[in-house]
Amino acid sequence: MKLTEKEVRHVATLARLQLTQEEEATFGGQLSQILDFISALNELDTTNVEPMSHALDITNVYRDDAEDGKFPADSWRANAPSQDFGHLRVPKIIEG
Amino acid sequence: MNDICHMTLHELMAAMDKGEVTSAEAVEAYLGRIGRIDPELNSYVTVDAEGARKAAEEADKRRANGEKAPLLGAPMAIKDLMATRGLRTTCGSKILENFVPPYDSFAVKKLKEAGAVILGKTNMDEFAMGSSNETSHFGPVKNPWNMDKIPGGSSGGSAAAVAADLCAAALGSDTGGSIRQPASLCGIVGLKPTYGRVSRFGLVAFASSLDQIGPMTKDVRDAALLTGIISGHDPMDSTCAEEPVGDYLSGLEEGVEGMTVGVPDEYFIEGMDPEVESKVRAAIEILEKKGAIIKRISLPHTKYAVPTYYVIAPAEASSNLARYDGVKYGYRNMDADGLFPMYVSTRNKGFGSEVKRRIMLGTYALSAGYYDAYYLKALKARKLIKRDFQKAFENVSVIVAPTSPAPAFGLGEKVDDPLKMYLSDIFTISANLAGIPGVSVPCGMTKGGEPIGLQILGSYFQEASTLKAARALEKEIGFTSEKPGIGIQTG
Numbered sequence: 001m002k003l004t005e006k007e008v009r010h011v012a013t014l015a016r017l018q019l020t021q022e023e024e025a026t027f028g029g030q031l032s033q034i035l036d037f038i039s040a041l042n043e044l045d046t047t048n049v050e051p052m053s054h055a056l057d058i059t060n061v062y063r064d065d066a067e068d069g070k071f072p073a074d075s076w077r078a079n080a081p082s083q084d085f086g087h088l089r090v091p092k093i094i095e096g
Numbered sequence: 097m098n099d100i101c102h103m104t105l106h107e108l109m110a111a112m113d114k115g116e117v118t119s120a121e122a123v124e125a126y127l128g129r130i131g132r133i134d135p136e137l138n139s140y141v142t143v144d145a146e147g148a149r150k151a152a153e154e155a156d157k158r159r160a161n162g163e164k165a166p167l168l169g170a171p172m173a174i175k176d177l178m179a180t181r182g183l184r185t186t187c188g189s190k191i192l193e194n195f196v197p198p199y200d201s202f203a204v205k206k207l208k209e210a211g212a213v214i215l216g217k218t219n220m221d222e223f224a225m226g227s228s229n230e231t232s233h234f235g236p237v238k239n240p241w242n243m244d245k246i247p248g249g250s251s252g253g254s255a256a257a258v259a260a261d262l263c264a265a266a267l268g269s270d271t272g273g274s275i276r277q278p279a280s281l282c283g284i285v286g287l288k289p290t291y292g293r294v295s296r297f298g299l300v301a302f303a304s305s306l307d308q309i310g311p312m313t314k315d316v317r318d319a320a321l322l323t324g325i326i327s328g329h330d331p332m333d334s335t336c337a338e339e340p341v342g343d344y345l346s347g348l349e350e351g352v353e354g355m356t357v358g359v360p361d362e363y364f365i366e367g368m369d370p371e372v373e374s375k376v377r378a379a380i381e382i383l384e385k386k387g388a389i390i391k392r393i394s395l396p397h398t399k400y401a402v403p404t405y406y407v408i409a410p411a412e413a414s415s416n417l418a419r420y421d422g423v424k425y426g427y428r429n430m431d432a433d434g435l436f437p438m439y440v441s442t443r444n445k446g447f448g449s450e451v452k453r454r455i456m457l458g459t460y461a462l463s464a465g466y467y468d469a470y471y472l473k474a475l476k477a478r479k480l481i482k483r484d485f486q487k488a489f490e491n492v493s494v495i496v497a498p499t500s501p502a503p504a505f506g507l508g509e510k511v512d513d514p515l516k517m518y519l520s521d522i523f524t525i526s527a528n529l530a531g532i533p534g535v536s537v538p539c540g541m542t543k544g545g546e547p548i549g550l551q552i553l554g555s556y557f558q559e560a561s562t563l564k565a566a567r568a569l570e571k572e573i574g575f576t577s578e579k580p581g582i583g584i585q586t587g
Binding site for chain 1: 194195196198199290291292305331334335337397399400402403404406407414418421422423424425426427428430432433434435437438439440443444447449452453455456457459460463470472473474475476477478479480482514515518529530531532556
């Protein structure tokens with residue numbers, strides 16, 4: 001399994017990462033090597049084996065969609081990189 | 097009183113109960129020692145001297161008023177990925193360098209309710225991704241036994257701080273061995289509880305189906321004490337178990353007479369360090385001498401654990417770490433023009449290489465056309481690994497195996513070879529995939545003076561049996577009196 005530079009760039013875009021050329025080259029090689037290692041899983045016969053996404057048998061837990069007042073918005077906004085008028089500020093989203 | 101820092105947590109609590117030492121004295125002793133030793137060791141990211149002094153004073157007042165609490169005045173350290181109200185929580189990353197949580201994680205809240213004093217936050221691999229503590233944005237931690245070696249990871253700061261007597265005990269977290277492997281390499285005790293035993297509320301998420309918080313301590317009794325305190329159901333974590341919390345202390349001294357102990361063939365492999373193998377084998381003989389029934393067992397899918405993990409953990413991480421986008425909290429690249437450039441440049445500058453590598457790997461495994469081949473396949477392999485353990489536990493109470501295939505390796509030795517680094521966790525990862533508990537305890541030293549650990553794995557919610565077996569070994573091997581050999585014994 002050899003990842004091409006184009007594939008590395010595509011995955012980086014999906015992951016919202018902007019890699020330098022150097023990183024692209026290093027990661028391409030390293031990821032290919034790791035994927036080769038992972039391909040050992042293909043030796044396993046997994047016919048009729050149920051996929052396991054959790055260690056315990058758990059089901060969804062629900063609660064009422066009600067305010068509990070434990071976490072006032074101010075306390076969260078204190079960590080925002082940029083804010084104004086009680087809102088988070090982000091760069092312009094719509095061009096024009 | 098010179099030896100406050102060298103006491104175990106339960107010894108210190110007993111001394112406080114008897115009025116021999118106050119929390120304020122203990123905190124001063126630890127702060128002084130941190131000031132002398134930690135500039136080189138680098139086990140803490142943040143030391144909260146002011147907060148600790150205040151909390152200690154409060155604890156001493158409460159004690160004077162006749163109040164009782166199991167950790168009243170105990171100076172502890174917390175791995176820097178558990179939210180601490182008003183105290184920055186970096187997760188070893190630049191992207192959270194200035195993040196100050198407005199709430200306490202469940203485990204920290206439990207410790208505080210029990211009276212503990214938080215000395216500070218310990219260093220760790222960035223986002224808990226690493227086996228050597230070298231991926232931290234705040235620089236590598238060193239091994240207190242040998243400053244040229246790594247302490248293990250990702251809870252390397254907690255392990256080093258406990259081993260160097262820079263706190264009475266610490267909390268860590270374990271996704272693929274991150275409590276047990278550094279505990280083993282630093283010569284301390286570390287327990288990863290059953291998945292769901294301790295709430296993950298307020299734990300910065302790495303791989304949500306694998307992450308588990310646990311104690312890192314100077315002896316087995318301390319681990320049992322802390323496990324009882326931080327466990328329990330929490331409605332804030334939907335994956336937290338409702339299973340009642342066990343009594344981990346009362347049966348601790350019962351010994352291993354009649355206990356069936358499994359020794360898996362697959363955990364004694366070619367290429368492992370011969371000194372590690374011989375010390376672990378010697379410990380198994382001790383258990384047998386103490387009345388345990390030793391059984392050779394097989395966990396046939398062991399060799400698939402690392403490849404399975406390196407699909408599942410990065411896949412979950414790539415999804416969990418999508419939240420770091422420079423909008424709500426954390427670092428933002430202020431120079432970027434436009435939203436998309438802001439996202440990508442924030443993430444590129446905010447994350448280190450190993451985190452980016454794993455996000456890439458996970459994104460690839462989940463991307464269109466590869467999901468079935470990688471992610472679904474790994475989930476099925478995970479089931480086979482779990483079945484191995486379920487079958488084994490039909491015949492044995494606990495399983496004993498080495499924690500790490502080798503003692504601590506050199507700083508810088510594996511940083512350029514991710515795959516080699518990943519294989520450091522070859523013996524610890526299976527327990528996370530299956531979700532079972534495991535405790536690492538020291539079982540000797542190499543000729544070069546580095547600690548060797550072994551792990552005792554138990555079935556679901558059988559923490560008490562693993563601790564009991566660990567205690568039986570601890571008593572015979574008597575490692576708790578050994579202290580790091582870096583000229584820091586006094587004061």
